[in-house]
Amino acid sequence: MQKVAITLVVNGEQAQVSVAPQATLLEALRYGLALTGSKQGCDKGDCGACTVLAQAEGSDERQPILACITLAQDAQGLRLTTIEGLSGPAGLDAVQRAFAECGALQCGFCQPGMMLSARALLDETPKPTLPQIQLALSGNLCRCTGYTKIYEAVQVAAGMREPSSRLPVPSERAPAEQADQQQKVREIAP
Amino acid sequence: MSEGRPRKSPTDLPESKAPTRPGGIGARVPKVDAAGKADGSGLYADDLSFPRMLYAKILRSPHAHARVLKVDVAKALNHPGVIDALVGAELPERYGVIPWTQDENALAVDTVRFIGDAVACVAALDERTADEALRLIEVQYEPLPALLSVDESREHPEIKIHERNKSGNISKHVELEFGPVDAEMASSAAISDAIYHYAGSTHAPIEPHCAVARVDGDGNLTVWSSTQIPHYVHRELSRVLGLPPARIRVIQPLLGGAFGGKSDPFALEFCVAKLALKTGRPVKILYTREEVFYSHRGRHPMRMHVRVGLDKEGLIRAVDNKIDIDGGAYSSFGLVTAYYAGQLLTGPYRFGTYRFDSTRWFTNKPPCGPKRGHGSVQPRFAFECALDEAAEKLGIDPVEVRRRNFIGEEVLTINGQRIGSNGFLKCLELVEEASDWRARHGKLPAGRGLGVAGSMYISGTAYPIYPNEMPQSGVLVKLDRSGRVAVYSGASDIGQGVNTLLAQICAEELGCDPRDVTVVAADTDLTPVDLGAYSSRVTFMCGLAAKEACEALGKKLREAAASKLAVLPGDVRAELGTLSSSSEPHKNISFAEACRLAEAAAGVPLAATGGYRTKKLGGDYRGGTIGASPAYSFTAHVAEVEVDEETGIWKVTKIWAAHDCGRALNPTLVEGQIEGSVYMGAAEAQMEDMVYDRRGLLYGPSLLDYPIPTSLDTPLIDALMVESNEPGGPYGAKEAGEGPLHAAIPAIANAIHDACGIRLRELPFTPARVLAALQARDQRNQIAAVSPQRTA
Numbered sequence: 005m006q007k008v009a010i011t012l013v014v015n016g017e018q019a020q021v022s023v024a025p026q027a028t029l030l031e032a033l034r035y036g037l038a039l040t041g042s043k044q045g046c047d048k049g050d051c052g053a054c055t056v057l058a059q060a061e062g063s064d065e066r067q068p069i070l071a072c073i074t075l076a077q078d079a080q081g082l083r084l085t086t087i088e089g090l091s092g093p094a095g096l097d098a099v100q101r102a103f104a105e106c107g108a109l110q111c112g113f114c115q116p117g118m119m120l121s122a123r124a125l126l127d128e129t130p131k132p133t134l135p136q137i138q139l140a141l142s143g144n145l146c147r148c149t150g151y152t153k154i155y156e157a158v159q160v161a162a163g164m165r166e167p168s169s170r171l172p173v174p175s176e177r178a179p180a181e182q183a184d185q186q187q188k189v190r191e192i193a194p
Numbered sequence: 195m196s197e198g199r200p201r202k203s204p205t206d207l208p209e210s211k212a213p214t215r216p217g218g219i220g221a222r223v224p225k226v227d228a229a230g231k232a233d234g235s236g237l238y239a240d241d242l243s244f245p246r247m248l249y250a251k252i253l254r255s256p257h258a259h260a261r262v263l264k265v266d267v268a269k270a271l272n273h274p275g276v277i278d279a280l281v282g283a284e285l286p287e288r289y290g291v292i293p294w295t296q297d298e299n300a301l302a303v304d305t306v307r308f309i310g311d312a313v314a315c316v317a318a319l320d321e322r323t324a325d326e327a328l329r330l331i332e333v334q335y336e337p338l339p340a341l342l343s344v345d346e347s348r349e350h351p352e353i354k355i356h357e358r359n360k361s362g363n364i365s366k367h368v369e370l371e372f373g374p375v376d377a378e379m380a381s382s383a384a385i386s387d388a389i390y391h392y393a394g395s396t397h398a399p400i401e402p403h404c405a406v407a408r409v410d411g412d413g414n415l416t417v418w419s420s421t422q423i424p425h426y427v428h429r430e431l432s433r434v435l436g437l438p439p440a441r442i443r444v445i446q447p448l449l450g451g452a453f454g455g456k457s458d459p460f461a462l463e464f465c466v467a468k469l470a471l472k473t474g475r476p477v478k479i480l481y482t483r484e485e486v487f488y489s490h491r492g493r494h495p496m497r498m499h500v501r502v503g504l505d506k507e508g509l510i511r512a513v514d515n516k517i518d519i520d521g522g523a524y525s526s527f528g529l530v531t532a533y534y535a536g537q538l539l540t541g542p543y544r545f546g547t548y549r550f551d552s553t554r555w556f557t558n559k560p561p562c563g564p565k566r567g568h569g570s571v572q573p574r575f576a577f578e579c580a581l582d583e584a585a586e587k588l589g590i591d592p593v594e595v596r597r598r599n600f601i602g603e604e605v606l607t608i609n610g611q612r613i614g615s616n617g618f619l620k621c622l623e624l625v626e627e628a629s630d631w632r633a634r635h636g637k638l639p640a641g642r643g644l645g646v647a648g649s650m651y652i653s654g655t656a657y658p659i660y661p662n663e664m665p666q667s668g669v670l671v672k673l674d675r676s677g678r679v680a681v682y683s684g685a686s687d688i689g690q691g692v693n694t695l696l697a698q699i700c701a702e703e704l705g706c707d708p709r710d711v712t713v714v715a716a717d718t719d720l721t722p723v724d725l726g727a728y729s730s731r732v733t734f735m736c737g738l739a740a741k742e743a744c745e746a747l748g749k750k751l752r753e754a755a756a757s758k759l760a761v762l763p764g765d766v767r768a769e770l771g772t773l774s775s776s777s778e779p780h781k782n783i784s785f786a787e788a789c790r791l792a793e794a795a796a797g798v799p800l801a802a803t804g805g806y807r808t809k810k811l812g813g814d815y816r817g818g819t820i821g822a823s824p825a826y827s828f829t830a831h832v833a834e835v836e837v838d839e840e841t842g843i844w845k846v847t848k849i850w851a852a853h854d855c856g857r858a859l860n861p862t863l864v865e866g867q868i869e870g871s872v873y874m875g876a877a878e879a880q881m882e883d884m885v886y887d888r889r890g891l892l893y894g895p896s897l898l899d900y901p902i903p904t905s906l907d908t909p910l911i912d913a914l915m916v917e918s919n920e921p922g923g924p925y926g927a928k929e930a931g932e933g934p935l936h937a938a939i940p941a942i943a944n945a946i947h948d949a950c951g952i953r954l955r956e957l958p959f960t961p962a963r964v965l966a967a968l969q970a971r972d973q974r975n976q977i978a979a980v981s982p983q984r985t986a
Contacts, residue, residue, distance in 0.1 A: 024322065040241035041234020043450070045400040046483040050897035053400055087234035096232055104228035107862035110870065111689030112231030113238065113401040113450025138905040145897060147400050147451050148689050150873030151905045152913070153866055168865065169222070172858040172915035173624060175617030177603060194370045194815050 010080050015089025023076045030054045032076035041087035041116050042071055049073040052144035055117030057085040068121045087116035099123050102161035110148035118144040122158050131162055215769045218702035219925045222862040225694045238448045239404035239420040244476035248277055250317040251324040253331050255306035258340035258558040258890030262302050269330040270316050275323035278473050280315040289430040291458050293660050295525035300464035307523035308558050309891050310488025312461040317469045317477055340558040340890050344518045347555040355556040365521045365554040366532035372608045373547030378512035382503025386584035389499045390576035391956040394884035396492035397565055398902050401450020403481040405462045407470035416443045419463050422452040422686045423726035428718045430459040446716035452688040454564040457728045458491050458526055487895035491563025495520040496572040502580040508590040510599050511546040519554040526563035528554045534569025537821030540607035541650035542618035542828050543599035548608050558890050567935045578647040578940030592646045593626050610813025613826050617854030617918030621830035624852040624914045629832040641837050645944025648830045651933030652823035654731025656811040665805030667735040668722025671743040673800040677786025679711045684724035685736040686716045690931050691863040692732045696740050703744035705768020706785050730929035735806035737924030742804030754792035825920045827928045828854040831937035835945040842965030846876055846909035856920035856928030867930040868913035875938025877903045883958050
């Protein structure tokens with residue numbers, strides 16, 4: 005198969021990758037650069053698991069883009085951030101720490117994309133309202149959490165609240181049942 | 195007051211016991227795999243790659259039902275970059291998760307039974323080449339008439355979907371009656387009698403199925419698979435490939451969601467294994483999203499004719515349910531589904547009499563199977579709506595009728611299931627208060643309403659799928675001189691967090707820091723068997739096994755520490771890496787030192803095993819063990835909805851969900867399970883539906899055309915944990931991952947009734963269905979207004 009050599013700037017590093025002309029950015033990241041943190045959930049732009057951040061030349065804003073419907077060749081010239089680049093020498097990003105601490109990561113498969121969308125939101129809106137969070141994350145499908153702990157994690161990352169510390173409620177023991185019930189069940193069993 | 199907001203905030207709730215020790219039971223310990231999931235370094239099946247690895251693709255049937263006359267892969271094999279191919283005749287052995295109903299082949303041998311059934315497979319140097327080669331495979335089909343509904347399958351027994359099946363297209367039929375149902379129904383004061391339709395839905399985990407196989411120089415086969423049942427995959431690979439199980443190793447890497455959708459063996463596991471054996475090279479298959487939809491095993495569509503009879507006090511005298519189940523093309527867990535549809539309805543309320551007649555039918559559609567709340571979500575929806583309707587006839591409040599029928603604790607259900615702890619009344623009380631039910635139900639402005647529902651679910655099952663006397667779950671714990679603890683467990687962490695619970699149990703029993711625990715999980719070469727992540731069995735059974743193993747080791751550590759500190763073993767407190775005297779805390783040693791002392795005292799390395807042994811449970815009749823569980827969880831939901839009567843568009847604004855999980859071993863994880871369950875239940879009420887065209891083609895097998903809720907579609911969820919302390923559970927725990935799904939759907943249906951007086955009996959509640967029901971309501975009201983028989 006014929007391949008083309010392209011140059012990508014990912015997580016601050018410039019890399020040469022050889023890809024098929026029709027290869028997507030997601031394929032270039034996962035197969036070409038072994039950056040497997042970006043996930044393939046649908047390969048057609050529906051689920052958001054492949055979300056990475058892209059910064060155009062001359063712009064100071066990092067925007068979430070879907071790597072599975074971006075041609076690898078078209079990503080040349082963009083400064084890309086994948087989940088591997090969100091943490092630095094100082095450790096995990098505040099978003100990653102909050103997602104881990106709040107239980108926003110269940111299976112974790114959608115979360116690289118989710119956390120990058122959350123990072124882009126907080127870069128632009130440091131103290132988002134709940135509707136702002138819901139809107140910003142609406143392109144990232146999660147099947148595990150019902151989004152509840154994801155909202156909490158974004159708010160924790162923004163320093164707007166502490167992680168949930170609610171305690172369970174005890175149930176008082178109900179009075180014991182009549183002893184004849186077992187007999188009754190035996191009588192009417194099929 | 196009718197406009198009042200719910201008054202309870204989370205902080206107003208009464209308090210429960212705090213964790214027993216830091217990092218132990220009851221603590222909000224972050225998941226042990228959270229960091230690897232947060233920084234992108236965690237490896238899922240598709241993240242694995244090996245030198246010389248091939249990529250394989252599966253050709254799928256374009257016919258819903260056809261005989262396969264010929265499969266010719268010659269042209270595909272000549273395509274540059276194609277290394278090998280596979281046809282059904284090479285894997286003729288049938289498989290299936292239930293030993294008595296094995297009816298699947300990895301690739302069609304002579305018949306295809308749904309659009310999407312697997313036919314042939316090619317392996318190539320890359321995915322794109324494999325895709326191109328699929329188009330070069332020549333298949334001759336002889337189309338057969340396709341049966342696409344329960345009615346068609348019933349009416350055409352002469353068209354057999356499975357030729358060897360004894361009774362037409364019936365996959366399983368169960369009929370059980372407990373007590374004189376007809377007599378009790380006849381003397382009931384109020385009866386609800388209606389037919390309900392539950393739509394099929396699918397799991398849609400965000401990770402598609404993926405498997406990788408590799409054969410080493412000694413001929414040993416390793417399969418990495420995104421499965422929630424490594425043990426059954428191990429057994430079935432052995433049978434189908436004809437290899438001794440000791441030559442096969444199955445490893446489950448990180449799993450990107452399952453919900454029951456990865457609890458059958460699938461074509462890809464057999465294909466990568468066979469191709470790796472044939473080519474000597476590693477082979478990977480990653481399903482496309484479309485293939486995930488065809489693999490399915492999702493929620494069964496059910497038609498349920500439910501009758502519920504109440505006496506004048508609102509007590510349940512009789513329940514009768516006639517159930518037709520659309521099973522799709524293969525058996526999967528269908529034998530269990532047919533039973534669960536009846537057996538799991540008999541709590542949290544006491545039934546005076548009960549009958550169910552449940553039939554699962556084969557149809558030429560993707561096979562249904564176990565989706566979160568397997569088999570019991572559908573009848574629960576129908577029953578909770580019927581209970582509401584019957585109580586309304588008697589003028590009894592929906593919360594009150596549920597309270598009056600509470601079955602109690604330490605009781606047997608009418609079908610002989612032993613209920614231990616039961617916190618259902620507390621669940622009801624919490625959601626009643628949190629939603630401000632008394633002030634708001636029936637009193638909100640038109641178009642807004644509240645609805646309530648309850649449910650019960652199993653914590654594992656006494657039925658181990660293949661009969662055997664071995665433990666259902668095993669755990670091995672090993673202590674190192676460094677103070678590092680290694681736990682070996684066959685259980686599958688599918689995101690629910692069992693690996694974290696294992697670390698917490700070590701912290702609780704041994705006194706180590708949970709961060710000093712390595713969990714080695716779901717690797718058939720290394721870990722003791724656990725039967726898999728299904729039936730909500732893992733926390734309960736694997737938890738008890740781990741506790742048993744840890745208790746033995748904890749005793750040795752405390753004895754060694756007591757001897758060194760010159761105190762009694764009972765005085766030693768072990769916590770977060772330090773063993774100290776409770777009475778004289780300055781006397782202490784580190785956990786690592788205790789390990790060294792205990793190893794010296796024992797003279798052998800420190801390790802212990804624990805197991806969960808299946809107890810004899812269930813009623814003494816055929817099928818009485820199916821649905822028999824060592825413990826049952828209970829749930830109550832209140833849903834609040836807003837309906838736009840002009841358009842039929844509605845939304846759930848909030849769901850309060852209280853779940854009795856026995857003991858919350860990790861409240862963060864329990865809340866997560868409740869929230870995820872509520873979301874998934876609400877989704878089934880709102881939008882999810884597996885729709886097929888008249889040829890059996892699934893409409894839009896994508897996450898856009900089969901919509902699942904985004905953050906903008908999901909209601910606000912208030913997860914309330916109730917602890918009832920289950921006597922048989924690990925530290926009192928029961929399940930939390932499936933039970934809280936059930937009540938969401940009927941609570942929403944009942945809320946829509948409260949909002950605008952319509953009873954919806956067909957899922958999902960699309961705006962078109964809501965609008966049709968509203969128009970029917972208006973017509974009824976119009977006729978009533980001009981009826982000569984006016985009532986006062």
